[in-house]
Amino acid sequence: MALALEYEGISKEYCSWSRRRPVRALQQFSLSVERGEVFGFLGPNGAGKSTAIHLAMGFMRPTSGAGRMLAKPFGDAGTRRRVGFLAENVSLYHRRAEAAIGFYGGLNGLHGPALDRGVKSALEAVDLHSEAGRSVSQFSRGMLQRMGLAQALVNDPELLILDEPTSALDPAARVSIRELLLGFRNQGKTIFLSSHLLSEVELVCDRVAILSHGRLLRIGTLKEMLATTGQVEIVAHSISNTVFTDSMVDGERLRFTVPIGRQREAIERVWSEGGEVVSINPVRRSLEELFLELTNPVPNDVVAGESGTVS
Amino acid sequence: MRPIVLIATNFAREQRWPLFFLLLWVVGWATFGIFADPRSGPDDALMIFRQLAVYSVTFGLFFGSSAIHSDQRSRRILAVLSKGISRGQYVAGLLAGIALVLGIFCFCMGFTASWLLGRYGFSESAMWFGMLALWTVCTLTASLTLLLSTFLPPLFAAIGAGVLAGIPALLALRGDTFSKYVIPVHGLLEPLIGADFAESWNASIGLVLLAWIEVAVFSLGAAWIFSRRDLSVSVE
Known part of the structure; x- marks a missing residue:
């Protein structure tokens, strides 16, 4: 057609x-x-x-x-x-x-x-x-x-x-x-x-x-475009919020994001600290975020600083 | 054909106020005829007639120069040209609209003239032929201006058309016999402007036909150029 x-x-x-x-x-x-x-x-x-x-x-x-x-x-x-x-x-x-x-x-x-x-x-x-x-x-x-x-x-x-x-x-x-x-x-x-x-x-x-x-x-x-942030959000509990920088405390839970390539390392870190992983979800961008990212490229160091890092 | 008629009637509708003010002149002229002094009346009526003839040509010039530009400036042209019509049909519709508006004016003017000037001995058939010649001149001027307005701003298009129509007139006044056939605005208007009660009008049917051929040529030229130009609309 x-x-x-x-x-x-x-x-x-x-x-x-x-x-x-x-x-x-x-x-x-x-x-x-x-x-x-x-x-x-x-x-x-x-x-x-x-x-x-x-x-x-x-x-x-x-x-x-x-x-x-x-x-x-x-x-x-x-x-x-x-x-x-x-x-x-x-x-x-x-x-x-x-x-x-x-x-x-x-x-x-x-x-x-x-x-x-x-x-x-x-x-x-x-x-x-x-x-x-x-x-x-x-x-x-x-x-x-x-x-x-x-x-x-x-x-x-x-x-x-x-x-x-x-x-x-x-x-x-x-x-x-x-x-x-x-x-x-x-x-x-x-x-x-x-x-x-x-x-x-x-x-x-x-x-x-x-x-x-x-x-x-x-x-x-939209599915393709919004699913490719390269980040995953990990939610864990029974773990101190000092283990992961840029993490967010949500009640008894700790919420943080890491690049997909480092998720295994982050999960193992949670376990080794005696914590338990509650969920792992790929981070979906909104179209607005994608639009701004593409049309106003931000310097690399700023982008890296926004993602969660394992200390 | 239907899109051309639609665009033409729409243009005439859009120009109803300028047409109304033009017609007020005719009404004023008729009123003058009712109350005119019988001794000076014929000459004064003829003078007003000449004025009206010149006004109608001037309006043809301004209608032609602004028709496309006002649609572009208002962005209304986008909705029109997004429909299944060609640029040529659009230009033809505008020109037909201008001819319609000026045709209404010339008819009303002729109607009034046949009563008013007829009272003073003007031949009615010659007068109506004069109106046909006047309408032809108006449409010719509008088509030339429309052609120029496809690539010039409205003011320059109007000035350009005035110059292009004026050059043959100047040459004709210097005795050149051929120049009256080139854009015969002067050739057709001169018998009207120069008419008096002693001399009957002698507008040539050949010149009228030639003028309509030139209207067709200018319209085709306008359509050809306009269909090859990018549409520039104002940004709100």
């Missing part, structure tokens, strides 16, 4: 008359998104996420490399009819909500009863059906964001490309959008989700890519 989205060694440089040197937004960027998966696209501001998305939508052309969306080269107008796109800081024409969604549906080739159905279901999906007669100009930021999502959904897309879809939403709306996205995944739709809300991505996405300075730093399933 063809991929939903495919970047092949894409580089993008921005040139302007005023700048001497071009700005490199993407460098040899390669990525594949399979059909039916929810893919999280992460990176700090200026990492090149929006550039990558705009390239896929055909808003700009790569300096080198190529890409395909739903098996067609980037920028193919016919393919965009099968795609729903929500831009960051969405901005829509000031019309009645129903008319605005109808306008965007019409641009996607919908008309007649199919358009009416699309408009109705899109507004219902984002819980704006009761506001269908109100002008978009009177909407709050959160409602506008939901309108943006509705215009992306009007054509019942196979692939949804969402740039910060929940950035302006309150927690309740965020949960409903998350449920909506999970519902789309269950329907077999592909979702390409760029977000700063890492907890959101962690809850929704099957795979994640982390981008920084135009380069892809890491890609994989």
Whole structure:
């Protein structure tokens, strides 16, 4: 089965008359998104996420490399009819909500009863059906964001490309959008989700890519990415807290972390001190920790100092 | 075709306030016609008519220069171009929208002129042909400005279009006969501006047709350039 989205060694440089040197937004960027998966696209501001998305939508052309969306080269107008796109800081024409969604549906080739159905279901999906007669100009930021999502959904897309879809939403709306996205995944739709809300991505996405300075730093399933800290947490009891530095006393228990390579040594030390090992668990990072680690590398000595050491 | 119509009607809707103010001039002109002094009325009415003709061309210039840029500045262009339409359809839709807005204005102006100037002896059929010529000039100016706005900032696009349309006019004034066929803004506008009650208008149908061909060429050029340029949107 063809991929939903495919970047092949894409580089993008921005040139302007005023700048001497071009700005490199993407460098040899390669990525594949399979059909039916929810893919999280992460990176700090200026990492090149929006550039990558705009390239896929055909808003700009790569300096080198190529890409395909739903098996067609980037920028193919016919393919965009099968795609729903929500831009960051969405901005829509000031019309009645129903008319605005109808306008965007019409641009996607919908008309007649199919358009009416699309408009109705899109507004219902984002819980704006009761506001269908109100002008978009009177909407709050959160409602506008939901309108943006509705215009992306009007054509019942196979692939949804969402740039910060929940950035302006309150927690309740965020949960409903998350449920909506999970519902789309269950329907077999592909979702390409760029977000700063890492907890959101962690809850929704099957795979994640982390981008920084135009380069892809890491890609994989959340399970793979979050399980590889190289540390284990050991909980022991009947042992003095002076045996392991950087340990934490938790009631009668002692809790400390050691590198995986030194766990045997640490366990033997617990036993030799007359203690008993209660549990040994690999330390799972949160996506936030991984994100910060990859995008803001900390000097090695600081990282080493954070892990438990056997004295 | 449907996306072009949708974009055109949407553009006309977005420009309803500028159109409204343009139409206020026409209403003002009609009001003037009701209360005008019968002795000086014909000449004054004709002078206002000339002013309105120039305003409509100027509005064509500004609509053309700002159509793409205002959509980019507001980021609304992202939602439009993310749909299944080509850049060419988008440009054609904008130009059709400009033509629609200015067409409404020219029609209202023609309607008022047929009543007001008709009272003073103007030929109604010649006047409506003059309105067609005026609408053509407006659309031609807008298409040229739209073409320039695909690679220039709005102000420069407007100035550039003014210069490009003005050069043939200057050459024509110096006696060059061929230059009126190159961007025939002057060739079409001059009979309107210079019209008086003694002389009937003599706008050429050939020039009108030539102007529409040039509108098509400029639109294709605008679509070709715009589809090869990166979309630059403002960052909020």
